[in-house]
Amino acid sequence: MNGELFAVLIIVFICLYGLIKKTDIFSAFNEGAKDNLKTAFDIFPSLIFLLTAVGMLRASGAIEAVADKLSFLFSAIGFPADCLPLVLIRSVSGSGALAVLDDILSKNHPDSITGRIASVMMGSTETTFYTIAVYFSAIRLKCTGRTVIPAVAADITGFVCSVLFVRLLL
Amino acid sequence: MIGYIIFILMMFSLVFSFFNGTTEQVCLSVSEGADNALKLSLSLCAVMGLWGGIMRIAQKSGFTALVAKLLSPIVLFIFKGIKRGGEAYNAIVMNITANLLGLGNAATPLGLQAVKALEKESVNRNRNISLLVVINTASIQLIPSTVAAIRLSHGSAHPYEIIPAVLLSSLVSVTVGVILAKLMYSRGDNV
Numbered sequence: 001m002n003g004e005l006f007a008v009l010i011i012v013f014i015c016l017y018g019l020i021k022k023t024d025i026f027s028a029f030n031e032g033a034k035d036n037l038k039t040a041f042d043i044f045p046s047l048i049f050l051l052t053a054v055g056m057l058r059a060s061g062a063i064e065a066v067a068d069k070l071s072f073l074f075s076a077i078g079f080p081a082d083c084l085p086l087v088l089i090r091s092v093s094g095s096g097a098l099a100v101l102d103d104i105l106s107k108n109h110p111d112s113i114t115g116r117i118a119s120v121m122m123g124s125t126e127t128t129f130y131t132i133a134v135y136f137s138a139i140r141l142k143c144t145g146r147t148v149i150p151a152v153a154a155d156i157t158g159f160v161c162s163v164l165f166v167r168l169l170l
Numbered sequence: 171m172i173g174y175i176i177f178i179l180m181m182f183s184l185v186f187s188f189f190n191g192t193t194e195q196v197c198l199s200v201s202e203g204a205d206n207a208l209k210l211s212l213s214l215c216a217v218m219g220l221w222g223g224i225m226r227i228a229q230k231s232g233f234t235a236l237v238a239k240l241l242s243p244i245v246l247f248i249f250k251g252i253k254r255g256g257e258a259y260n261a262i263v264m265n266i267t268a269n270l271l272g273l274g275n276a277a278t279p280l281g282l283q284a285v286k287a288l289e290k291e292s293v294n295r296n297r298n299i300s301l302l303v304v305i306n307t308a309s310i311q312l313i314p315s316t317v318a319a320i321r322l323s324h325g326s327a328h329p330y331e332i333i334p335a336v337l338l339s340s341l342v343s344v345t346v347g348v349i350l351a352k353l354m355y356s357r358g359d360n361v
Contacts, residue, residue: 003333007313014224018231025227032226033219039275040214046172047210052203053179059199060183061190093172101320102210110326119321119332123314124339128307135303138282139289146354147300151307154347158308161339169335 043095050099057085058103079163080114082107086121091128091155098122116170120162125155213323214316221315225271238267248301248348251293258287262302272311281306297355304351308344312337 018025057063067074067081074081082104089096101122108114128151136143187196228234242254245263252259261284268277281302288298314336321329 029223033223036222056183123336150350158343
């Protein structure tokens with residue numbers, strides 16, 4: 001399956017469906033786009049702060065130092081060491097992960113193996129701990145390991161699968 | 171929480187650079203961070219704008235409702251003991267649909283509505299709540315638009331080429347999460 005074709009087909013199909021159902025697709029599109037522009041604008045301030053911190057970390061050379069030390073371990077399992085910061089922050093902060101992915105892709109081309117693996121990791125996992133906190137703050141039930149363990153296991157599976165499927169499919 | 175992470179990152183970078191001899195680079199990087207944020211936000215605006223528009227057409231035309239109908243057998247299979255057409259059922263189906271179509275702003279309120287409704291149920295209450303939260307902590311998005319935006323801003327020739335790998339990887343991880351959550355409550359003490 002080709003990803004670009006899939007994206008285009010979804011766009012065309014939804015527009016066609018809208019026209020068949022006599023929806024004013026132009027004004028609906030404008031409304032939805034405006035809402036998302038607002039969301040993108042809302043996260044801009046936190047991205048400034050986060051990208052400054054992540055940029056400092058990159059410039060200090062600490063990421064390379066750790067990656068060098070661990071590269072023998074990572075290369076044995078085919079995991080790109082550059083993706084390590086993303087794995088560490090992904091389940092805690094969504095905008096933080098966005099900033100780290102941006103940093104990884106500025107060092108590795110997005111179409112390189114490392115760039116692709118980082119992209120798939122970001123796309124196939126969620127801000128697990130934040131999500132758990134939001135959901136359990138809404139109800140009286142206490143959060144237990146019965147929720148946390150499967151959620152974390154799903155994250156780890158996502159990271160492993162990202163490496164696996166990029167190497168197999170792309 | 172995130173405030174501490176940012177501070178630790180900055181402090182650590184600065185101290186590390188003293189030993190690594192990269193203090194000058196760290197100082198220079200401060201002015202670049204904001205600039206990078208602006209570039210990233212512009213790509214985010216463009217790509218997220220496109221998908222926000224398309225998905226609003228999907229909502230207005232009833233396409234979302236069609237997807238929800240298609241998901242119904244899967245939802246009834248995963249969540250045992252909920253009634254088709256009931257309050258919990260409707261909220262769960264709409265929550266999963268919103269996640270699938272990348273309607274981030276709609277997904278969370280629907281999910282919260284669903285856990286509140288599940289809390290009122292008497293059969294398999296805890297298990298169904300765990301399942302819903304686990305499904306929401308695993309990403310199941312048809313079009314990873316934010317990732318595509320970042321890839322585009324860094325000059326990717328094929329920003330969407332990752333979709334097959336993302337979908338497969340999400341599918342496997344959500345399946346693992348659901349199976350494990352079910353196993354957690356398999357000893358008969360599922361309230």
